[in-house]
Amino acid sequence: MGLVTEEVRAKAESYTGDEICQEKAKCFLKEICMPNGLLPLKDIEEVGYDRESGVVWLKQKKSITHKFEAIDKLVSYATEVTAVVETGKIKKLTGVKAKELLIWVGISDIYTEDGGKITFKSPTTLSRTFPVSAFVVPEEVEPAKEKSSEATEVKEAVPVKEAVAVKEA
Incomplete structure (x- = not known):
């Protein structure tokens, strides 16, 4: 090489x-x-x-x-x-x-x-x-429906201030 x-x-x-x-x-x-x-x-x-x-x-x-x-x-x-x-x-x-x-x-x-x-x-x-x-190969993208259900679960499980920190991390 x-x-x-x-x-x-x-x-x-x-x-x-x-x-x-x-x-x-x-x-x-x-x-x-x-x-x-x-x-x-x-x-x-x-x-x-x-x-x-x-x-x-x-x-x-x-x-x-x-x-x-x-x-x-x-x-x-x-x-x-x-x-x-x-x-x-x-x-x-x-x-x-x-x-x-x-x-x-x-x-x-x-x-x-x-x-x-x-x-x-x-x-x-x-x-x-x-x-x-x-x-160009199409990139695999998770369906939007799955992402929104995950976000809902995070919001329910974590107070709003911490949810923002989780999204930034």
């Missing part, structure tokens, strides 16, 4: 375990204004992010191939994916390849553009642009 030096690891936030790593990967994508479905990894073992340098790394148990149905494209994710990120851009990407015709092409850069477009570049400067919507 050329980007992930011991110095970067020492300064970075890092997490282990699939559940927290899935959550943190989605949070970091949102933070850099990238679509939440861009990294459909499975069995993630580790996620790390050094905000100062922008270095990000993700490790999963085994490599996977994912089909983005909206654009009919296969993308392969290695066991280790690394990159340098900033708002609207992912640079020096390693561990990600897209299938073009009969060959797998490495992806080195990804950036979003005005108008809802996202562009993927290869190290040979070939690029492809797609709608951002092709990489």
Whole structure:
């Protein structure tokens, strides 16, 4: 992992375990204004992010191939994916390849553009642009009915002043 030096690891936030790593990967994508479905990894073992340098790394148990149905494209994710990120851009990407015709092409850069477009570049400067919507996964939201019944239970069980403190916490 050329980007992930011991110095970067020492300064970075890092997490282990699939559940927290899935959550943190989605949070970091949102933070850099990238679509939440861009990294459909499975069995993630580790996620790390050094905000100062922008270095990000993700490790999963085994490599996977994912089909983005909206654009009919296969993308392969290695066991280790690394990159340098900033708002609207992912640079020096390693561990990600897209299938073009009969060959797998490495992806080195990804950036979003005005108008809802996202562009993927290869190290040979070939690029492809797609709608951002092709990489967005609808987020699971609890039904409003369940939330309102929980809030009612809290109000009944706790005096009003404490209920406000509970909501802020």
